[in-house]
Amino acid sequence: MKARILIATTLALLSTSIALTGCGGPSEDASSSKTAPAAALCAPHSILNCPSCNPEIVDSMGFCAEHGVPEAICTKCRSDLEAMYRAENDWCGGHNLPESQCEACNPGVLDKWKHMGEQQTQSSASDPCTDHQIQNCPFCSPEVMDLMGFCGGHGVPEAVCTQCRTDLEQAFRSEGDWCEAHGLPESHCETCNPSALDSYKSSQMAPSPKEEEPAVAVFTVNTPRARSFPSLTCSTDSSVIRLASANVAERVGVHIEEVQRGKLRKTLEAPATVEYDSRAYARLAPRAAGIVVEVRRNLGDKVEAGDVLIVLDAAALGAAKSELLQAAARVDLWEKNSQRERALLEKGLSTEKDTLLAESELVESRIDLASAKQRLANLGLSSQQIEVVAEEGDSTSLLSIAAPFAGFVVGLSTVLGEVASPEQSIISVADTSRMWVILDVDQTQIRLVKRGQPVLLTAEGWSGETHAGHITWLSSEVDRKTRTVKVRAEFANPGGMLRAQSFGTARIVTRDDEEVVLVPKDAVQWEGCCNVAFEQKSPTEFVPRKLRLGYDAGDHFEVLSGLSGGESVVTQGSFILKTELRKGSIGAGCCEVEYLDK
Numbered sequence: 352m353k354a355r356i357l358i359a360t361t362l363a364l365l366s367t368s369i370a371l372t373g374c375g376g377p378s379e380d381a382s383s384s385k386t387a388p389a390a391a392l393c394a395p396h397s398i399l400n401c402p403s404c405n406p407e408i409v410d411s412m413g414f415c416a417e418h419g420v421p422e423a424i425c426t427k428c429r430s431d432l433e434a435m436y437r438a439e440n441d442w443c444g445g446h447n448l449p450e451s452q453c454e455a456c457n458p459g460v461l462d463k464w465k466h467m468g469e470q471q472t473q474s475s476a477s478d479p480c481t482d483h484q485i486q487n488c489p490f491c492s493p494e495v496m497d498l499m500g501f502c503g504g505h506g507v508p509e510a511v512c513t514q515c516r517t518d519l520e521q522a523f524r525s526e527g528d529w530c531e532a533h534g535l536p537e538s539h540c541e542t543c544n545p546s547a548l549d550s551y552k553s554s555q556m557a558p559s560p561k562e563e564e565p566a567v568a569v570f571t572v573n574t575p576r577a578r579s580f581p582s583l584t585c586s587t588d589s590s591v592i593r594l595a596s597a598n599v600a601e602r603v604g605v606h607i608e609e610v611q612r613g614k615l616r617k618t619l620e621a622p623a624t625v626e627y628d629s630r631a632y633a634r635l636a637p638r639a640a641g642i643v644v645e646v647r648r649n650l651g652d653k654v655e656a657g658d659v660l661i662v663l664d665a666a667a668l669g670a671a672k673s674e675l676l677q678a679a680a681r682v683d684l685w686e687k688n689s690q691r692e693r694a695l696l697e698k699g700l701s702t703e704k705d706t707l708l709a710e711s712e713l714v715e716s717r718i719d720l721a722s723a724k725q726r727l728a729n730l731g732l733s734s735q736q737i738e739v740v741a742e743e744g745d746s747t748s749l750l751s752i753a754a755p756f757a758g759f760v761v762g763l764s765t766v767l768g769e770v771a772s773p774e775q776s777i778i779s780v781a782d783t784s785r786m787w788v789i790l791d792v793d794q795t796q797i798r799l800v801k802r803g804q805p806v807l808l809t810a811e812g813w814s815g816e817t818h819a820g821h822i823t824w825l826s827s828e829v830d831r832k833t834r835t836v837k838v839r840a841e842f843a844n845p846g847g848m849l850r851a852q853s854f855g856t857a858r859i860v861t862r863d864d865e866e867v868v869l870v871p872k873d874a875v876q877w878e879g880c881c882n883v884a885f886e887q888k889s890p891t892e893f894v895p896r897k898l899r900l901g902y903d904a905g906d907h908f909e910v911l912s913g914l915s916g917g918e919s920v921v922t923q924g925s926f927i928l929k930t931e932l933r934k935g936s937i938g939a940g941c942c943e944v945e946y947l948d949k
Contacts (some may be wrong), residue, residue, distance in 0.1 A: 358596050369794050401435065402423040403435060407422045407423065413467075416515075420452055421464060443455075448577070485519065494579075508551060513536060585880050591888075591892055592885070592894075594891040594893075600891075603927055604923055605921055605927070609924070615904055617904070618857065621838070626789055627781045628841070635752050636771070636775060636844050639668055641664050642772065643663055647660055648660045655757045659679060661751070661778055664748055665749075668750075669746055675741060685713035692706040727740065731751070747906065752778065758781050762776075762778060765778070787842075802825065804859055806819070807859040808858075811854050812853065820840045820841050824839040865911075870908050870914060871907055872906055874906060874921060878932060884898055885920060885921040886914075889932035
């Protein structure tokens with residue numbers, strides 16, 4: 352309630368301090384367009400009455416006196432033309448017009464159509480009605496309402512549209528139908544007479560049925576205002592708000608700040624859990640059941656690759672070694688028998704059958720020897736250790752568990768004399784020089800996360816200490832219960848400060864730019880179709896700038912277009928200027944607002 356009283360008081364102060372020189376015309380709506388005559392949809396551009404495919408309609412549709420170009424190619428009246436011009440690389444992004452129609456960039460470019468405007472003016476001057484002295488008078492010739500069609504840009508039939516036909520104002524005044532406050536006929540002023548335009552809705556021209564569906568479907572979504580794109584057809588930035596004197600701004604509390612260029616860092620916060628890097632973490636179990644006879648390393652001990660950690664007495668190992676020695680002995684025996692039988696066969700003292708039988712036994716014994724070696728390999732013995740068993744006739748049953756890589760013993764769950772089996776690990780080794788951190792990111796924000804992005808971690812127990820890492824993996828599924836997505840980051844941990852299963856808070860750096868344009872939030876106002884900021888050009892002049900906003904940076908917005916840095920913009924008091932800009936929709940204003948054709 353206090354806010355409403357403050358705004359009302361401020362407006363009252365303005366009304367006594369600023370010269371009232373007129374309301375000015377309301378800005379065009381972003382979706383406005385004058386409905387084109389019904390025609391077939393052109394295939395290349397998917398629009399009705401396409402001037403590129405049907406040049407003859409440029410003459411038939413007449414001249415748009417409001418914007419100085421033929422009606423058929425007027426992008427301000429026909430918003431469906433923009434895509435066609437963009438496809439033809441004929442578009443001026445600075446002024447939201449085709450390059451071929453932009454007088455600001457190409458002075459004199461509209462001169463080639465002046466003759467159409469002059470011809471239309473001469474035609475309008477001929478045969479005016481006797482009562483109102485205008486051509487195509489809707490009061491004297493009601494049939495022109497249907498002939499001239501409907502003005503979709505202003506919501507009334509073209510024949511009675513005072514914003515398109517400037518010659519009508521005097522006729523409406525003579526009929527006693529004029530709203531001085533808003534510069535419109537009373538019968539068209541929805542501010543004074545809500546629903547005044549409903550009576551014209553039935554006269555809107557419906558386009559002919561489309562022959563085929565367009566290639567692109569457009570859906571309306573509920574986009575937050577801060578992320579809305581500036582309207583392409585809105586003429587807001589063609590206005591100038593001019594105060595009556597320089598001290599008025601001070602009296603109503605207008606403050607000015609400079610638009611800065613600075614560093615922008617945007618982070619996304621998520622809960623995190625520290626884990627071992629699974630590529631350097633091993634839970635070790637014996638290859639065969641046995642009794643623990645020696646524990647050579649304890650918890651926390653540093654180990655190197657190949658160091659023996661635990662020794663067991665495993666009967667399976669002794670049996671496998673015995674099988675190897677027996678197989679090796681059989682191979683030696685049958686190699687000698689095979690050689691002897693072949694020598695006797697050459698002398699005619701043996702049969703070929705005996706020779707083949709000896710060679711067959713030799714092959715089988717070699718297969719048994721290979722199987723025995725494989726069984727020892729399966730129990731964890733290296734090829735060198737297996738050769739030592741064969742050469743030295745070792746048949747002991749002592750089975751060793753060795754470290755697969757360098758690191759620390761992080762788990763030990765056995766004691767001397769305990770029976771250990773392959774089903775359960777008894778010792779764990781981890782390389783803690785690098786750790787993983789698992790983040791739980793809300794599924795609504797996962798679109799901001801990418802591999803390689805920096806991550807800042809604050810772990811429990813280390814307040815004030817920040818660890819830096821980067822994202823290496825994003826899960827492809829959403830958790831059914833928490834509706835979060837798992838994200839993995841890798842961190843260097845040379846000092847061992849990060850410990851597995853500890854919790855923390857991670858901040859993913861989703862944006863880190865050295866220099867961006869930043870505008871204070873208080874300077875940004877929603878004008879109705881665009882976000883605007885008011886740039887101060889002089890102590891008494893303010894120009895609205897249409898903005899495309901990026902990230903929310905706390906007290907500032909990132910500006911993607913509309914400002915380049917260094918401009919002076921209104922912060923406190925910007926709402927007052929916005930009300931003056933939109934005075935056509937809230938009643939008579941109290942600032943001088945000019946609408947300049949750029």
